Amino acid sequence: MSKEKPSIPKGTRDFGPATVVKRNYIFGVIKRTFEKFGYLPLETPAMEQLSVLTGKYGDEGDQLIFKILNSGDFLAKTKPEDIEEGYKHLTRKISEKALRYDLTVPFARYVVMNRNEISFPFKRYQIQPVWRADRPQKGRYREFYQCDADVVGTNSLLCEAEIVQMINEVLTTLGLSDFTIKINHRGVLAGIAEAIGEKGREGDICVAIDKLDKIGQEGVRKELLERGISEGAVQKLEPLYTLEGNNEQILDQLQALLGDTDEGQRGLKDLREVWQYLKSLDSQALSAQNLSEQSRLLLDVTLARGLSYYTGCIFEVKVNNVSMGSISGGGRYDNLTGMFGLPGVSGVGFSFGVDRIYDVLEELGLFPSSSQVGTKALIVQFDKASERYGLPVLQKLRDAGIASELYPEAAKLKKQMGYADQKNIPYVILIGSEEMATGKLKLRNMEQGEQQDLTVEEIISTLK
Amino acid sequence: MSKEKPSIPKGTRDFGPATVVKRNYIFGVIKRTFEKFGYLPLETPAMEQLSVLTGKYGDEGDQLIFKILNSGDFLAKTKPEDIEEGYKHLTRKISEKALRYDLTVPFARYVVMNRNEISFPFKRYQIQPVWRADRPQKGRYREFYQCDADVVGTNSLLCEAEIVQMINEVLTTLGLSDFTIKINHRGVLAGIAEAIGEKGREGDICVAIDKLDKIGQEGVRKELLERGISEGAVQKLEPLYTLEGNNEQILDQLQALLGDTDEGQRGLKDLREVWQYLKSLDSQALSAQNLSEQSRLLLDVTLARGLSYYTGCIFEVKVNNVSMGSISGGGRYDNLTGMFGLPGVSGVGFSFGVDRIYDVLEELGLFPSSSQVGTKALIVQFDKASERYGLPVLQKLRDAGIASELYPEAAKLKKQMGYADQKNIPYVILIGSEEMATGKLKLRNMEQGEQQDLTVEEIISTLK
CATH class of the missing domain: 3.30.930.10 (Bira Bifunctional Protein; Domain 2)
Structure with missing residues (x-):
């Protein structure tokens, strides 16, 4: 095994726990709103046939599609001429699949493939990543999520009105007003x-x-x-x-x-x-x-x-009053599925730009603290005795539905407290010899720094 | 634009709304359990550097990694010899990125890249798709989700015990007992x-x-x-x-x-x-x-x-008593991050096979009906007058948090009822001239076929 220093492809991102939790908060608000309006989730594969994607985004778009190399000996079916004709020609010989470039074309493809099973009007939402070989820059990524909702198979302008309502509801629920x-x-x-x-x-x-x-x-x-x-x-x-x-x-x-x-x-x-x-x-x-x-x-x-x-x-x-491009947009189209030979399917759709919404909420300090909490309580242990005492306490907390952990080693107190701090755990429970003797455990509120001596049952009712 | 008959790559799947909703039910149970035990979500990019993945899965595994063709003129930097040396050699010249093959190597890569920021023990879960160029067959796909939870940076066997507990909790919550x-x-x-x-x-x-x-x-x-x-x-x-x-x-x-x-x-x-x-x-x-x-x-x-x-x-x-391979598995490893030059990080992890769990729940009829409902009520309209009457009713239902729709056109009753049927909507509200005159609307329970005449407020309290 090699020992290279690992990195990730430019334009892509790892999302650590604190970020995922906040992003999921945004996705959750969007999903609940979509569903309240009767939109249901659809998921399509990351890979599409290259022929499905080609020609749908203009020449420039075609260049930005990530193509997947055929597996196995991709050269087996090529001839020397294919290579001489240059990379564009060769691409079609050695690549049959590609990563989706947006959620609209896969949606159109899905509607056409399933038109006999779908009951129209078909309201679907789709929240999945897309990939574009754009030059990465601030706010522009090669992998990013799109959040689309579309309804196809009706001309009713009620759909447009409901889109206005959904946008309004999502943004106000997220705490935005202006x-x-x-x-x-x-x-x-x-x-x-x-x-x-x-x-x-x-x-x-x-x-x-x-x-x-x-x-x-x-x-x-x-x-x-x-x-x-x-x-x-x-x-x-x-x-x-x-x-x-x-x-x-x-x-x-x-x-x-x-x-x-x-x-x-x-x-x-x-x-x-x-x-x-x-x-x-x-x-x-x-x-x-x-x-x-x-x-x-x-x-x-x-x-x-x-x-x-x-x-x-x-x-x-x-x-x-925020320097940020549009965070949502959309419109009505009359011929979405025409590209796949099914004309006359009118629809209207829109999407949210989640990366931008994230940055706006961050800038305005609008993420509620409840969107950021994972573990609610950490039990600190000092030795085998306090660990043994702590185990049934841990079980009782979890049985009460409280996300909790027992630090798995009798490490130095400072280290255990640092763990709680970095993981943003709001409560720490300390079990020393005195606590074991009295049955009253120390519950420390990490934000306020206050400590209380409480029974397990009292702790549970405080944390719930 | 071409008019080809569209298809999806073999070994991949579209998940329509009914399936996504059921899959999300499984993911939800798994996530809530992981979080109750202090595991937090991580997400890594679909694309990794090819060098990060190569050599981690054996020769056979390397062959099954989907490689991404470099964008732009990928031939520009190749020499004629590169092509003569065959596809394995050429791959390294024309492809720098690949789709992740599992969630373990990206996790190890993340830990090594972020080791100075991470507070150990690091408990993360990750639920994302992976891609393998395996030959597709029943139950084996080229794109499928993995559901991993790992804790690294501790030798404590409490982690193993908690894994047993998490498996037990997830499966019993899903209704499995044997x-x-x-x-x-x-x-x-x-x-x-x-x-x-x-x-x-x-x-x-x-x-x-x-x-x-x-x-x-x-x-x-x-x-x-x-x-x-x-x-x-x-x-x-x-x-x-x-x-x-x-x-x-x-x-x-x-x-x-x-x-x-x-x-x-x-x-x-x-x-x-x-x-x-x-x-x-x-x-x-x-x-x-x-x-x-x-x-x-x-x-x-x-x-x-x-x-x-x-x-x-x-x-x-x-x-x-179900003919199905293992639905979960895992174990402790002593040197996960050694492949990236960071030795001595012990950890233990496990994963759930969501496709298999899905099939088992389907076979045993264990999906609760609550996991399958999207829209709760459909308002049927007969003409412009009933539409106008229905709009504020729709708003009141949604304001009460009830997922609801007004059929957007005055289509034939049969078509509107068929829509409710196919979308599995449990209640339909009918607004005819008599209903508008009395203010008592017809609420039809689609499963039982019963109808009641109720005010909007009574309907809301019935549906909540």
Whole structure:
């Protein structure tokens, strides 16, 4: 066996206990919310057929897919020409499988493969890692979890309204209050393009105005002109960046601007229907408590979202006053499964960025202490006698459902206390000769540093 | 985009909602038990450096590791000679990363990399998938979950006793009662080898007697002789296959047989200490209730377990009267981290085979119905009016913490009921014109087929 100094691949991470416990707290809130809304879990394999993934993410995406080398003698079926033709050609000869790049394509694949068994509308959530051979940098990893929820097989805009509710519920349950759920509609964007005299150019317009936050109005203007949008159209577009009023007032202004375009009409009708659903549901997202008048839900016509497969409502969520990109986003697509030959399955989905949510909660100090506790009590031992005395005590604590440990060796007190400290164990139980004689054990509260002499039963009722 | 018929790689599986929910039930029981005993979760990346994995599983294991093709032009740094030298040589040139093969080596790697931050003894559990390029067959997959718990940095046999307790607790919580936790000790096996005049040959003896269940006493005899164990030694060995009496009586018989061998002494002393701990803990595993006299814990000197790195106690668990291999196993090792240059870290660990446990629970009908429910209530709608009436009802149910859905379209009643049926939703709420007029909604219990007219508040208190 080699004695190399071990390391992990760049862009990947180990998650130690303290981090896993906090991440699981976030996953738990998300799962419980998804399930309350009728979404059920799906899990797909880490490996997919390379042919299933190829061609779904554009050329650049294809390059970022991690391919798995065929096992055994992968060269056996190759010819010298295959190698001469270069690595792209050779890849297809020596690799048949790859690591999933997102959860959307595996979901589409699952729906197509199981379409005869699935009862539509099919609401599923999926929380699993994905892998991308991106260049690692701060906040960008080669292995990271995605948290998706999608419903396919219905056009009902109740689904969109429920997505707004789920986002609102997850984030408020996590203790966040100052966030904005931006919503827009691809039809509105198409209608805008038509209304400014650039019908069919909404793709270029979206790419440019998507960068408004980053490069500002001047930057967007420059990019639009470079992309061949006319000076006049750009001028007509710019007032839309700063529409004023509440959401319904903005909808009315847009109605006046886009009222004649089919796509614009479709978009506005959908958005009004989402609003109507939220009102009927009496949704808290419409009027964020504690934020006086302001609504958490904001119609933002400059929201474009890059992914080309969206066709209806689109969402994006920002935590305010924190320097962090969007922590959630999604939208409706009309043809998710078309890539596998099953057209006409409309759906809407969204996902949470768990790494970003983690960083935000950490920055704002929002992880509750209850999300961080593992073992509740450590029994310290001094010698064989105190160990023997401690064993049935340990059993009683566990029988009462209290996560507890007996330090497995009669190590120095300092070492045992240090163990409790580092493991963030809130209570230590000390059993010395006096304690054994009286039956009253010392219970030390590690945070406050206080000690009490208590019977085992008293300790149990204190810890429960 | 291609329109191929999609499939998944052989040996991998999709887990639909019904299966995920049941698997999560098993994981949940395991996690809660691990945590009650002070074990905390660790997660490592799916990809490891190939150099970290190579050489740890033997030549055959190395072949079964899934390697990941370097991204970008993986041929750029290869020379024509590299290709001529064959695929094994070429693999090292075009692949630097691989999928983890088990959770033990990544754990050892983690301990070595973080040894200065970890407070020992370090108790971690890890529940993650592993990948092996084995030939797929019934019950053997290329992607499957392992569920490991290990404690490193202590020699205390309390850890072994607690492992017996954890196995017992997990399985009984899952509703299993008729199972046997077999225990043995590598020292006992070495002592036996010495006592029958084949000192140092315990490796060969273990490999052979490990197959006793499969090939019987005659088969083992043949294999032992083939492996060069003498006729006389085999004869001395055979009475050990059928030692009679309870565990303590067996220990006494072994004491007489192995009393003179150092290794045998060590093994028997350790085993007696484990027993002593379990007695002090008043462990239920020692005397299985409902099984009259029989203990669930069984000292079995024919238990060998293949893995060569075990050095102390070894465990294996069988569910009785079910044709299924062992569902859990483990043991103590003295030099886990030695492979990465950190010697002297003793530890003991074990794991659960979740796929097998799943199949056993399915076969015995032990999944509780509560482990299978997602959505609790579906509101059926007939038209826009009943939808509008249903929306605040839906909200009230969810506000009360009841997982519920409103069918998102006014589809035919049969379709909506079929949806509830297939999704295993236990209650359906029907809102027709009469219900809207009276405020009493129809609550249908899907299993019993009974209907009641109830107010929303009455429905909530029924469902909670």
